[in-house]
Amino acid sequence: MDQNITPANMLESTDDNTEEPTKLTLAYEKLYEIPKAVVTRFSNHIQYLDISHNKITNLDALVHFIHLTSLIADDNPITENCCLPPMPKLEILWLNRCKIASIYPWVGKLRESCPNLTYLSLMGNPAAPSYFNGGTFYEYLQYRLFVISHFPSLTHLDDRRVTEDQRTESERLYKRPLLERIVNPKTGSIPQLLIKSVTWSSVHNKLSTILGKERREQRNLFI
Template sequence: MVWSCDLSCVLNRQWPKRKISFSSHTVMSHTAPGQQRRPTQTPTFQWLSFAHQGLSEIPYSAILAQSDSLEVLDLSYNLLDEYPFNDLDRLSTLILDCNIYTSHIKFPFMPSLTMLCINKNKINNLPVFVEEIRRKFPNIKILSMMNNEAAPSYFNGGSLTQYNDYRQYVVSQIPGLEILDDTEVLEKERAQARKTYRIQQGGKGTSADKPEVRGVGRQIVQSRVRAALREPERYVKRDVN
């Protein structure tokens, strides 16, 4: 099933116990005394989901038909291993969880993208993958890549030392990152990353770097982590064959 709607509709369908509202509504703009106030419309987020479809190829035509307004694209729980799109200029959030993407995936240059979820894939070479993310998504703020071999953690048997080293490397190479996996990047951690690894130059940011989108990103990552902890057999141990 394919559907698109505003963000509150999507979040409430996926996590019905956690009601989140981002529907469009009218607000009154600020005006000087004596001037007439005009209503303005707050934006909605256009979301398109192809999750749990068993896809081995990306449905290009259906996605490109929404390219002018699409901001959130969910291709999770499929059999995908490539992402060749380069015409989604408004896309800010990309969800690729539980596919078969490897460290050598090639993305198009997408300065609009601020959030990438690519949990439970086949990523095993951290430097190669992080370099691709750093170059192609210069304004990324939220990256979640849990339960990949390249991201050692309690999900896949990694030690605390391995987990800390992984985080420091990613933060050092993508210094604009605000959330990595399920945890916010703190200044103390960022400072340690600078000492441990050569830090890259961060992007300057664009109009796509919206605080409301980042807030939604935090909720998406945190909700998926909580779901994984409640039902590990569904998320952590699910094989994609």
């Protein structure tokens, strides 16, 4: 795509009385980055941006989209090394079928950048266990509850609504005392589980021992 040209059919205004468009789609444009010309021309008023089905790996340019509330970035080679810039107004984020291989500590950084997310979808990423990518039911539950625990405003994760039971269980499992129990009591050191990127199979092995007794004594996890 020519970085100096934005086809008219890529722009859409959500209000007939608004001169500037509020929606912009750059999907299927074989882009490796968001064009600088687009940033300069549209970042001050775009609220909905679709950059799906491209080759984008760096989202730093989004810092200029100060009114962005919805971002669709499916099918890009985005990994857990890609951090979104501060976007406090962002409410909807789709990162389906990207290359995110590890949720921790990436999801914590995402929360710092986008604390007000209400819709988040990470389906099809290696870090989002499901039956479709070989994940177990337990891994799926831990992934889901872990992500929910980071976003108080989240109402939908992936293809399912966040329920009150899930919210309650996520707070019980991932509050501070749990992390303190994971720390080695003899040395006070934090194990590799918490200081480097890991897969949910290793999280399962660590947490299953700690939570086993509690899971037998308390009610089952909900989905």
